[in-house]
Amino acid sequence: MSLIRLIAPSGYCVNQTAAARGIQRLQDAGHQIEHQQAVTRRFQRFAGTDEERLADIHQLASLSPECDIVLAVRGGYGATRLLEQIDYSRLGHALRARTPVICGHSDFTAIQLALLTQCGIITFSGPMLAGNFGAETLDDYTWQHFWKAIAQPxxxxxxxxxxxxxxxxxxxxxxxxxxxxxxxxxxxxxxxxxxxxxxxxxxxxxxxxxxxxxxxxxxxxxxxxxxxxxxxxxxxxxxxxxxxxxxxxxxxxxxxxxxxxxxxxxxxxxxxxxxxxxxxxxxxxxxxxxxxxxxxxxxxxxx
Amino acid sequence: MSLIRLIAPSGYCVNQTAAARGIQRLQDAGHQIEHQQAVTRRFQRFAGTDEERLADIHQLASLSPECDIVLAVRGGYGATRLLEQIDYSRLGHALRARTPVICGHSDFTAIQLALLTQCGIITFSGPMLAGNFGAETLDDYTWQHFWKAIAQPxxxxxxxxxxxxxxxxxxxxxxxxxxxxxxxxxxxxxxxxxxxxxxxxxxxxxxxxxxxxxxxxxxxxxxxxxxxxxxxxxxxxxxxxxxxxxxxxxxxxxxxxxxxxxxxxxxxxxxxxxxxxxxxxxxxxxxxxxxxxxxxxxxxxxx
Structure with missing residues (x-):
């Protein structure tokens, strides 16, 4: 069972029901979900101010030792604004020492490619909390394949x-x-x-x-x-x-x-x-x- | 009075009425319009096949001596496909010897910036046949300013x-x-x-x-x-x-x-x-x- 930390560097999660359903499903499967406040956080169309969303990214450098998965809440728009302000050297140092599974897609791609370029860190392009794990009907293949991809070398x-x-x-x-x-x-x-x-x-x-x-x-x-x-x-x-x-x-x-x-x-x-x-x-x-x-x-x- | 040659390197002109109105207005003002067949030409969503639209561009190298204005019919999508296939050296040689006023905007921007980069040719970002000169109500400022911009040094x-x-x-x-x-x-x-x-x-x-x-x-x-x-x-x-x-x-x-x-x-x-x-x-x-x-x-x- 995993400790999953949520991260929301992009758009506000307009479908709160889906996000809650995603959390519930992951908890029902035995996982713990931390930083749930990122789901409801909002500034204009963003999942919080630039500072709050940037802090979500920088928090990757000081994850608790038990946290093995970092999961993006959703996409939208917002990552682009943060790229210049990310401390890649600090992140690279911490993430190379211990790399969690970092997963998301869509707008999150910008963060993922920046981490790959600047820090040499591999992240996973895959499901997110609201859109996938929180879907009205969970896609069984998506669920199974996610756990397989992050567990099998x-x-x-x-x-x-x-x-x-x-x-x-x-x-x-x-x-x-x-x-x-x-x-x-x-x-x-x-x-x-x-x-x-x-x-x-x-x-x-x-x-x-x-x-x-x-x-x-x-x-x-x-x-x-x-x-x-x-x-x-x-x-x-x-x-x-x-x-x-x-x-x-x-x-x-x-x-x-x-x-x-x-x-x-x-x-x-x-x-x-x-x-x-x-x-x-x-x-x-x-x-x-x-x-x-x-x-x-x-x-x-x-x- | 000018000889205006039409050019259509982008999308098919869905508003044929507007294009016809634009031609009429320009003719009423005393200008001659050539290559009108570019207006009705069509392949899929484009104003002709790639070859036809590319020929419109290459024709800039062999304009008749009387032609002093080249006017894009409209925007849409299509210029991007042609960029690799344009013979910039041939165009640059001909256009530097005698540069007509070449005018358009939107999708046409790609051609304009390519001509500026590869040939050092100045073109005008301004009205097009269908959208501007063919508008139901002609904007007087747009009309006046166009003729001023291309006539005053x-x-x-x-x-x-x-x-x-x-x-x-x-x-x-x-x-x-x-x-x-x-x-x-x-x-x-x-x-x-x-x-x-x-x-x-x-x-x-x-x-x-x-x-x-x-x-x-x-x-x-x-x-x-x-x-x-x-x-x-x-x-x-x-x-x-x-x-x-x-x-x-x-x-x-x-x-x-x-x-x-x-x-x-x-x-x-x-x-x-x-x-x-x-x-x-x-x-x-x-x-x-x-x-x-x-x-x-x-x-x-x-x-």
Whole structure:
């Protein structure tokens, strides 16, 4: 059983019922939840003032010895404001000495990539308190896979897609696409060569996803990777104006333009069903033209 | 009277009535409009296939000697796809020999900044055929100011805002904020030091505008400028969730974070009333604490 500390560096948790349900579920499973006041904390659209949310981050440097999981309450917007003010040297020193499982996604991606870049700390892109653990119906796969990913030093994912066959290995990194792209040019985007980049987003029209992926391409970031894995991209409705342009059409353009293999269809992102991926871990990816198999290792696990 | 060539490197012109009205208005004012087929051209959500839209751009290298204005039909999405395929060396050679007035905004910003970066060509961020000249009610100021900006080698703009006093000079550049930010890391964002950066956007919530401006800050681009001028930022509705967070709150944060003066309120962007600004021209900006005055010079004008 774990001591789970909540962290809320992003948006105010408008769905308080979901957050309470998430806490209850985790407690029912035998875990202890600390820093619950982060759930109700609010300043404007944020989960507290910049100072309060920054303190949540800096608290990672002085976790109680029993705390083995740090869980983001939700996404939204707010992490970007904190990036400049984080004491990475203090955090890096403390977290390298003892790294808890730090898990979240969406807006939290900015913090995760900054910790990876500045401190070399692996965090997990996976479920959050309100959206996943607090969902009206808990997704069983999401729950099971989370506990597996943070407990097993090596685990394997497989999914179907029709990309050409390939076999590569490298550092797994990525997260929310809009957040990752918002770090281009900043000191908080990891300079990873030969990596396996995994991205997802929600409520972004395929043309916006295309523009973001083209920016990664134009900035020379994609060509330095060995594979691009696409997670969930949902939440928009196509209309008459699109006239046949859709996510698949976009993928065809990417396949033409990019030299790196593009593998869509990983259940990773804002959907109820999502895998948990350690950003900064080692990945071995084999695709036979029909099934992708990704083996993940090199991340720390809970005791 | 001018020979105006239309150009459509972005989205399909869904409002054909507006485009026809724009053509009629320009013709009524005595101008000739060529390449009208660009208005009705369509592939999916684009104003033609990538090849057709790219040909519109390359045609800038072989304009007829009488053509003195090139006008974008509308924005949307599509320019980003073309950036890699443009022959900048051919365009630069032809356009430096004889530079027409090239005008547009929104998605067209990507082409404009690429031409400035790769060819050193000044283009005008201003009205387009459908949205401005084809508006149900033509904005008189927009119309008058366009003809003034492209005919007078020096012109002056003034507007009200409450920023602290400042007096600076430098290269005027910018355009649509989302498009400009989408070029960070690419070879098409001009490396301008000591510039006056002018940005605008539509349908972007203040938190998204904040995130984009913070990216410019984090990437070190803002601190190399002498001033940041904010144009129109409209099109979103604030809700209960924002709880007091709005555009002005965002501006307060920017003023705290940025060392560069931030001057809001220039009528520049997607609104009916917009000024025409030559990107790459020389600007002298004086602000007395209540009124901003921007003198613009160094751009080419029509005969």
């Amino acid at each position: 090596r685990f394997t994912l497989s999914w179907q897609n029709a990309a050409p066959a390939c076999s590569v290995s490298g550092t797994i990194w990525g997260g929310n696409l809009a957040m990752l792209v918002s770090l281009i040019g900043s000191p908080w985007l990891p300079a990873i060569d030969g990596g396996i980049l995994v991205v997802e987003d929600i409520n972004e029209h395929p043309f916006r996803v295309e523009r973001m992926l083209l920016q990664l391409h134009h900035a020379g970031i994609l060509r330095r990777q060995k594979a691009l894995i696409l997670g969930s991209f949902n939440g928009t409705t196509l209309g008459d104006y699109d006239a046949g342009y859709d996510f698949n059409e976009m993928c065809s353009l990417l396949a033409e333009r990019f030299s790196v293999p593009v593998l869509p269809g990983l259940p990773f992102g804002h959907e109820p069903q999502t895998v948990t991926l350690p950003l900064g871990a080692f990945g071995e990816l084999k695709h036979d033209g029909g099934t992708s198999v990704l083996s993940v290792s090199g991340h720390h696990v809970i005791r | 020096r012109f002056t703009l003034s507007w009200q805002n409450a920023a602290p006093a400042c007096s600076v000079s430098g290269t005027i550049w910018g355009g649509n904020l989302a498009m400009l930010v989408s070029l960070i890391g690419s070879p098409w964002l001009p490396a301008i030091d000591g510039g006056i950066l002018v940005v605008e956007d539509i349908n972007e919530h203040p938190f998204r505008v904040e995130r984009m401006l913070l990216q410019l800050h984090h990437a070190g681009i803002l601190r190399r400028q002498k001033a940041l001028i904010l144009g129109s930022f409209n099109g979103t509705t604030l809700g209960d969730y924002d709880a007091g967070y709005d555009f002005n709150e965002m501006c307060s944060l920017l003023a705290e974070r940025f060392s560069v003066p931030v001057l809001p309120g220039l009528p520049f962007g997607h609104e009916p009333q917009t000024v025409t600004l030559p990107l790459g021209a020389f600007g002298e900006l004086k602000h007395d604490g209540g009124t901003s005055v921007l003198s613009v010079s160094g751009h080419h004008v029509i005969r």
